[in-house]
Amino acid sequence: MTNGTGRVHRVGMLVFPGVTMLDVAGSAEVFVEANRYGAHYDIALYSPDGRAVRSSTGVHLAVDGRAADAEHLDTALLPGSEGVATAGLDPSLVAAATSLANSAPRVVSVCTGAFLLATTGMLDGRRATTHWRHAEKLARRHPRVTVEPDSIFVTDGPIATSAGVTAGIDLALALVEDDHDAALSRDVARSLVVFVQRPGGQSQFSAPSRSPIPRNxxxxxxxxxxxxxxxxxxxxxxxxxxxxxxxxxxxxxxxxxxxxxxxxxxxxxxxxxxxxxxxxxxxxxxxxxxxxxxxxxxxxxxxxxxxxxxxxxxxxxxSRTATVGTDPSGTEPSSTEPT
The missing domain is CATH 1.10.10.60 (Homeodomain-like)
Structure with missing residues (x-):
């Protein structure tokens, strides 16, 4: 899809009980904001059984139907939740993820949604990322996936994965740029007051003292x-x-x-x-x-x-004590840098 064609780009998002609200809302907000600048994204939410779901925040999300009934999608998006990384996956959720992923030529995941995507087999032999806290677990569970734990997002052919929560916004901006151009993506980022391309990897956001305790x-x-x-x-x-x-x-x-x-x-x-x-x-x-x-x-x-x-x-x-708006190096921070 190129900028100015006017063709509707259909995005189907999978939602399920406990889905991380920001995984859904952050990406959706990027696509909706892009429509203000000439894009034509149409977003639909699908659940495994076609019923409304309660998100991680307690907000109920109405859906457009069952994942199995989704048709003619251009992008399928699989968000995550704490449960999909730490507990066994419900077979109905795996089936819904597989069905939705197979209905679109481009498939993306946000945060721990990579665990759902990996169950479909689409990540086998590909590079991927997820939240830094769960990267090692993803690599252990799915040894055929090359996990890049420090990446904000990874694109490998028609498959893209992002790191934790807000990294879904970074990935969505990159998708907008792929579908249109860099100028439109910059307009969206400026409007949302976020980076077009966040500097550094996600290790800067991870907690210290992550080294394993030696047995010897x-x-x-x-x-x-x-x-x-x-x-x-x-x-x-x-x-x-x-x-x-x-x-x-x-x-x-x-x-x-x-x-x-x-x-x-x-x-x-x-x-x-x-x-x-x-x-x-x-x-x-x-x-x-x-x-x-x-x-x-x-x-x-x-x-x-x-x-x-x-x-x-x-x-x-x-830093807990740095003065807001002041860079300790003496350089003025960007006015659009998120806090």
Missing amino acids: RPLRDVLDAVAADPAGSYSVPELAGAVGVSPRHLTRLFQQELGTTPARHIERIRLEAAQAFLDAGHTVTSAATRSGFGSDENLRRAFVQHFGVPPATYQRRF
């Missing part, structure tokens, strides 16, 4: 020591000597239990510490010193590499 006592002792004083000096020989093992054995433990090298894992611990310091309102310089990076530039390089944004930008978004 020497390795746990090493990580406890680093976490207690991330600014300390930690060469592999020093760490190995402190816990009474050889440097080679310690390196092997890191690979076996954590799948990485000592240096890389220590950097991850320091990054988590730096995030915590920035969240508490420390300056970038103070966070760099206290977390063991030593300099602003070292911390900036690590942040950009792992999170896609510099520490000052991260702090502007997440």
Whole structure:
């Protein structure tokens, strides 16, 4: 569908008891707003049995029919819920997701809707993403899917998946751009006061201390020591000597239990510490010193590499004490940056 053709683009959304309201409303709002700028999206809601459903917020959603009866869709959208990631999926919901997905040439999921989409088999052999909290679980349940846990959204052929909740808005804007052009997508983003393309990946929004707890006592002792004083000096020989093992054995433990090298894992611990310091309102310089990076530039390089944004930008978004509208780096924030 190209801009100006006037052809109606039919979007069918699957809703079900407990569906995350923002997964549905956020994407729908983008499409409706696009209609103000010349698009022609028509949105229909479908449930497994054709009955109204109660969303995660308690709001009841009226529907246009059963998912099995949906026809002539251009895009099928599968939102998520906490339940589809943490509990067994009802066969009727799986059947509805499969039916709706098969009724459209383009299929997208929002947040944990990727679990529904994966059950259809359409993600097999493709790249996908979901909310960072559930990315590892998606990869375990569906090993044929290549999960990209840090992506805001992933497009692989006619299939697209987005990360947690508001990332569905990012994906919907990208779909509008694909259907029309970048100018129309920018108009919609400006009207909704959101990014056209959000900087950085979703790891910047995830919680620190996500590292698994090692089973091996020497390795746990090493990580406890680093976490207690991330600014300390930690060469592999020093760490190995402190816990009474050889440097080679310690390196092997890191690979076996954590799948990485000592240096890389220590950097991850320091990054988590730096995030915590920035969240508490420390300056970038103070966070760099206290977390063991030593300099602003070292911390900036690590942040950009792992999170896609510099520490000052991260702090502007997440610090509990930063002054609203002021960037600690001294750069004026964008007037359209969401809070």
